[in-house]
Amino acid sequence: MFHPSSKDVELEEEEFRLLRDFIHERFGIYFDEGQRASLRTRLLGRLQSLDLDSFEDYYHHLRFSPQRDEELARMITHITNNETYFYREQPQLGVFSDQILRKLREQKQRSGERTLRLLSAGCSTGEEPYTLAMLVYDSGQFFWNWEVSVTGLDVDPVALDKAQRAAYHHNSFRGVDPGLLERHFSKNGRETAVKESIRRMVRFRQGNLMAAQSYAGLAPLDVIFCRNVLIYFSDATIRTVVGHFWDILAPGGFLFLGHAESLSRITDRFTPLRFPGAMAYQKPEGV
Numbered sequence: 001m002f003h004p005s006s007k008d009v010e011l012e013e014e015e016f017r018l019l020r021d022f023i024h025e026r027f028g029i030y031f032d033e034g035q036r037a038s039l040r041t042r043l044l045g046r047l048q049s050l051d052l053d054s055f056e057d058y059y060h061h062l063r064f065s066p067q068r069d070e071e072l073a074r075m076i077t078h079i080t081n082n083e084t085y086f087y088r089e090q091p092q093l094g095v096f097s098d099q100i101l102r103k104l105r106e107q108k109q110r111s112g113e114r115t116l117r118l119l120s121a122g123c124s125t126g127e128e129p130y131t132l133a134m135l136v137y138d139s140g141q142f143f144w145n146w147e148v149s150v151t152g153l154d155v156d157p158v159a160l161d162k163a164q165r166a167a168y169h170h171n172s173f174r175g176v177d178p179g180l181l182e183r184h185f186s187k188n189g190r191e192t193a194v195k196e197s198i199r200r201m202v203r204f205r206q207g208n209l210m211a212a213q214s215y216a217g218l219a220p221l222d223v224i225f226c227r228n229v230l231i232y233f234s235d236a237t238i239r240t241v242v243g244h245f246w247d248i249l250a251p252g253g254f255l256f257l258g259h260a261e262s263l264s265r266i267t268d269r270f271t272p273l274r275f276p277g278a279m280a281y282q283k284p285e286g287v
Contacts, residue, residue, distance in 0.1 A: 009047060011040035015055040019043070022062060026072070027155060028210045028237035029079060042078045046071070077158045081232070082124045086131050086168075087175035089227065091277035092256055096223070097135045100254050100280065104222050105141045107252055115147045117221045121209055121245070122229035123152030126163025126202070127172055130194050132225065133201040134184050151218060152204040160204050167191040209241045220250030228258035238266050246270075252285040 011019075016036045024030050031039045043058065050071070052058050062068055062075070087093060104116065116136065120129040129152035142148050154160050167188055173181065185192045207214025209229070224245050230238050245255055246269060255270060257263070263270055263281060270281035 009044065009054060011036055011043075011055050015059065016040075018059045019055060019062075022059065023079060024234065024237070027076065027079075027208060028233045028241065030232065030234040030237070039079070043075070046075060046078065073157050076156050080124075080156050080159075081228075082156065082159050084124045084127045085172045085174050086127045087180070088128065088131070089259060089278075090175065091275075092227075092259070092280075093131065093135060095275045095278045095280060096132075096254075096256065097139060099275070100223065101136065101139050101141060114145055116142050116149070117218070118150045119218060119221050119224045119248075120150065120152045121224055121226040121241075123154045123160075123163065123204070124156070125159045125168075125172075126152055126166065126204065127168070128152070128225060128227070129163075129202050129204075130166065130198055132223075133198045134180070136201070137184075137198060148201055150202045152202060153207050153209070153214060154204075155206065155208050157206055160206055163204050166194040166199050168193075209244070210237060212244055212247075215244055215248050219248040221248050221253055222250055223254045223256070224249060225256045227256060228261070230257060230261045235266065242266055246283060249283045251283060251287050253283050255281040255283070257281070 020031045047058055062071060118132050123129050129150045133150045136142055136148055152163055184195055184198055186195055271284055273280045273282055
């Protein structure tokens with residue numbers, strides 16, 4: 001039987017619709033009609049690896065094959081964007097470090113609580129949760145009998161494996177000055193590794209942001225970072241995800257989104273907080 005090479009396989013309109021809806025249903029990621037070519041490019045290699053002749057065959061493999069769970073885990077690596085680096089979007093991080101941490105410290109001093117719980121939702125390869133841990137560490141406000149935990153949550157097992165290793169190459173350090181490099185990282189051959197003082201504050205888990213069970217045991221959270229993730233979701237999916245964030249945030253907790261993301265058309269339950277060059281959302285206290 002003739003098997004076309006992967007470069008000869010087209011993603012027909014009906015195949016695109018089936019795959020787009022399947023991906024949206026499972027992961028919340030939405031490819032519009034203008035992204036058909038992008039989805040084809042991302043998935044061509046999977047057809048070749050599985051020796052499949054068409055994207056329709058691939059769709060049926062995802063739906064019905066006994067190996068469908070293994071393929072879903074491989075596919076998600078190809079359709080997600082894992083572009084990230086340490087200390088990304090400095091204005092927001094400055095607000096978090098200089099203002100939000102101080103507010104949280106004051107709140108907790110009034111209640112006598114000595115816990116700080118942070119979530120990096122859509123954490124990719126781990127640069128963001130480690131950055132948050134470094135900022136908390138450098139703030140000097142949460143030592144001596146404080147329980148501090150930073151959780152990184154992502155659907156991609158390949159990205160999480162790299163996050164667990166905590167060893168990175170130069171592309172991850174475009175926002176890191178030499179002083180921070182020396183304080184929080186150590187050279188490990190051709191890689192640069194996060195020091196143990198930071199690693200022990202961070203844990204990772206695999207989960208789908210759309211699924212409530214992915215957040216089991218995390219509440220109540222003080223801060224959620226979910227930056228440059230919601231731009232890939234439909235409005236319906238964003239409402240679902242933000243609803244989960246509302247449920248697991250402690251009263252008075254904070255949510256940070258990417259600079260191009262907004263809750264304005266999604267929900268009015270959060271209070272927008274505007275800072276120079278940055279914005280955050282707060283769950284009102286007493287709710």
